[in-house]
Amino acid sequence: MLQANSLTYRIGPKGLLQNVSLTARPGEVLAIVGANGAGKSTLLKVLSGDLKPSAGEVVFEGKPLAQWPPAALARRRAVLTQQHTLALAFQVRELALLGRYPYFGGQPTAHDHAVVAAALDLVGLRQLAEREYPTLSGGEQQRAQLARVLAQVWEAEKGFLLLDEPLTGLDLRHQHHTLAVARQLARRGFGVIAVLHDLNLAAQYADQVLMLHQGRPVASGTPAEVLTPDYIQLGFGIEVELLAHPSLGGPLIVPTVNMPF
Amino acid sequence: MSALTEKPAITLTPAAPPTRQKRARVLLALLAAGLAVAVLVGAGAGALPVPVASVLGVLGHKLGLTTGWAFEPQQEAVVWAIRLPRVVLAVLVGAALGLSGAAMQGLFRNPLADPSLLGISAGASLAAVAVIVLEEKVLKLVSALPGSAGAGAYVLPLAAFAGACATTLFVYRVSRQGGRVLVSTMLLVGIATNGLAGAVTGLFTYAATDAQLRSITFWGLGSLGGANWPAIATLLPFVAGPLLWLPRLGKSLNLLALGEEQAAHLGLPVARVKWQVIGLTTLAVGASVALVGTIGFLGFLVPHVLRLLAGPDHRFILPASALGGALVLLLADTLARTAVAPAELPIGILTALLGAPVFLWIVLKKATKTA
Structure with missing residues (x-):
């Protein structure tokens, strides 16, 4: 379980996050949604420990995040950030193998190689395993990084996955595929926290949704509770209508206004 | 996709070791073998050529082994007292510079980084030049210290070493903001420090006499x-x-190639690794510059070539850069002292003269390939 208690994060007098709390449970996908600049990525950085909150604390499995030994934390929890810098021209396989570094000392074992191969299979990059990372397309790079993160917590019990906009640059099929992977991990007992832009995808795949607006929580709860026209008007400043999804039964969020210019 | 529903089912046979890794292993073995050969050849080459068998004989004799290889006393004197120290020095300094360059490039995530970029070499040079110009005053000061008879010979290397360490500490402290050292800031501070040290060195050079200028x-x-x-x-x-x-x-x-934050998420104690790399390279580079002066291009060229040959994996690049640096410097030095014998080319000229065109050729070849 990952808990955030009244997180506040400030740079100077500017509050980027104000009093945000959340509970992410094993077996659930939690989506963080909100307009550009609402504080989604900042929240994920505080949750992952990249940023220290000005007030409040993050508790992972009953222990404050700061007290976790880095190596133990790395075997339980993986983080996929938004920027994918990779300074060296690693091959896709070598990149995914970085996810196994917390597990082997000198040389990777056959098991590590097998996990990497399975993770590459899962994201559909097996054929590109020998390709150098800089030669991949943006979406393929994103999937290669996902494979690395998956390899890192492949066998973890009640592992956690923190994903900051994991769908950037992905085509329609791979957007759904990535979230389906997240769902399956949740079924296996993982907790998944993902920053998402597409409200329809959040509605379809998340168990819980937290909506932020200007650093403050607007609403949190099930998708049906949070993704209402009123809250979306509040959080995104746009009018929407909910239609019934023709085949899946859930809601379909459709904007109803043309933008005035 | 069903692989994730229960426990991860890994039914795949482990992949064969990638070709790059195989190539890296072969390259490491070749470098080690090449270095061994270069040591024997280097110890034999010179005004009095000594055959490899005799060099082996001298080595065996000094190690207390009886070998079948015969050698003459004169050969022993030349090989042991003159050539071998120089060969060993070339190996140690070359390895130190190659390894430090590779480690710095890894730390700064920049293939252009090398110890001279942080100002380590410039700081050492400044201290050395200052000692040369202020020679008399410094020596008077040193000889005034108790128990310092004969310490004069060590003043220059010690000053260079201290200069290297002081510069690194300075750069590190200035780059510290809010308890964290930002690597990008550190690079910029290093560039500024280079300029500053260069200017002060220039000032000393300006004030130097003709004899001091030569030194x-x-x-x-x-x-x-x-x-x-x-x-x-x-x-x-x-x-x-x-x-x-x-x-x-x-x-x-x-x-670290993933960036500091991602590296930390994979359990890496980032701050400790930074300190280790910076501290160890300063030690190695400072001590090398103190003894042999500044030798350009080595710490930068060797890792670059190796990366092109067998990929960027540091588990290979680091040992290979040490071996490669040692090999290149040893070959360059052997050439430097035999090419225009009995005179001797300064080694820094030779490494840059050979290194720069090779490097240009690599860059251009790579550019045409990607274009």
């Missing part, structure tokens, strides 16, 4: 001519630590 020029071009066993005994404690420890940081530097 400054000579020192700046680098030379292994001062090699003898005591010099090596002085160098060894400083480079042994870095040479043994830096190659163990391969995994850490690989993780």
Whole structure:
């Protein structure tokens, strides 16, 4: 379980996050949604420990995040950030193998190689395993990084996955595929926290949704509770209508206004 | 996709080791073998050529082994007292510079980084030039210290070493903001420090006499001519630590390629790794520059070529850069002292003269390939 208690994060007098709390449970996908600049990525950085909150604390499995030994934390929890810098021209396989570094000392074992191969299979990059990372397309790079993160917590019990906009640059099929992977991990007992832009995808795949607006929580709860026209008007400043999804039964969020210019 | 529903079912046979790794292993073996050959050839080459068999005989004799290889006393004197110290010095300094360059490039995630970029070499040069110009005053000061008889010979290397360490500390402290050292800031501070040290060095050069100018020029071009066993005994404690420890940081530097935050999420103690790399390279480079002057291009060229040959994995690049640096410097020095015998080319000229065109060729070849 990952808990955030009244997180506040400030740079100077500017509050980027104000009093945000959340509970992410094993077996659930939690989506963080909100307009550009609402504080989604900042929240994920505080949750992952990249940023220290000005007030409040993050508790992972009953222990404050700061007290976790880095190596133990790395075997339980993986983080996929938004920027994918990779300074060296690693091959896709070598990149995914970085996810196994917390597990082997000198040389990777056959098991590590097998996990990497399975993770590459899962994201559909097996054929590109020998390709150098800089030669991949943006979406393929994103999937290669996902494979690395998956390899890192492949066998973890009640592992956690923190994903900051994991769908950037992905085509329609791979957007759904990535979230389906997240769902399956949740079924296996993982907790998944993902920053998402597409409200329809959040509605379809998340168990819980937290909506932020200007650093403050607007609403949190099930998708049906949070993704209402009123809250979306509040959080995104746009009018929407909910239609019934023709085949899946859930809601379909459709904007109803043309933008005035 | 069903692989994730229960426990991960890994039914795949492990992949064969990638070709790149195989190539890296072969390359490491070749470098080691090449270095061994270069040592034997280097110890034999010179005004009095000594055949490889005799060099082996001398080595065996000194190690207390009886070998079948015959040698004459004169050969023993030349090989043991003159050539071998120089060969060993070239190997140690070359390994230190190659390894430090590779480690710095890994830490700064920049293939252009090298110890001179942080100002380490410039700081050492400044201190050395200052000592040359202020010679009399400094020596008077030193000889005034109790128990310092004969310390004069060590003043220059000690000053250079202290200059290197002081510069690194300065750069590190200035780059510290809110308890964190930002690597990008550190690069910028290093560039500024380079300029500053260069300017002050220029000031000393301006004030120098003609004789001092000659020493400054000579020192700046680098030379292994001062090699003898005591010099090596002085160098060894400083480079042994870095040479043994830096190659163990391969995994850490690989993780750093993802950026500091992602590396931390994979369990890497980022701050500790930074300190280790910076501290160890300063030791190695400072001690090397102190003994042989500044030798350009080596720490930058060797890792670059190796990366092109067998990929960027630091578990390979670090040991290979140590071996490669040693090999290149040893070959260059052997050439430097035999090409225009009995005179001697400054080694710094030779490494840059050979290194720069090779590097240009690589860059252009790569550019046409991607274009």
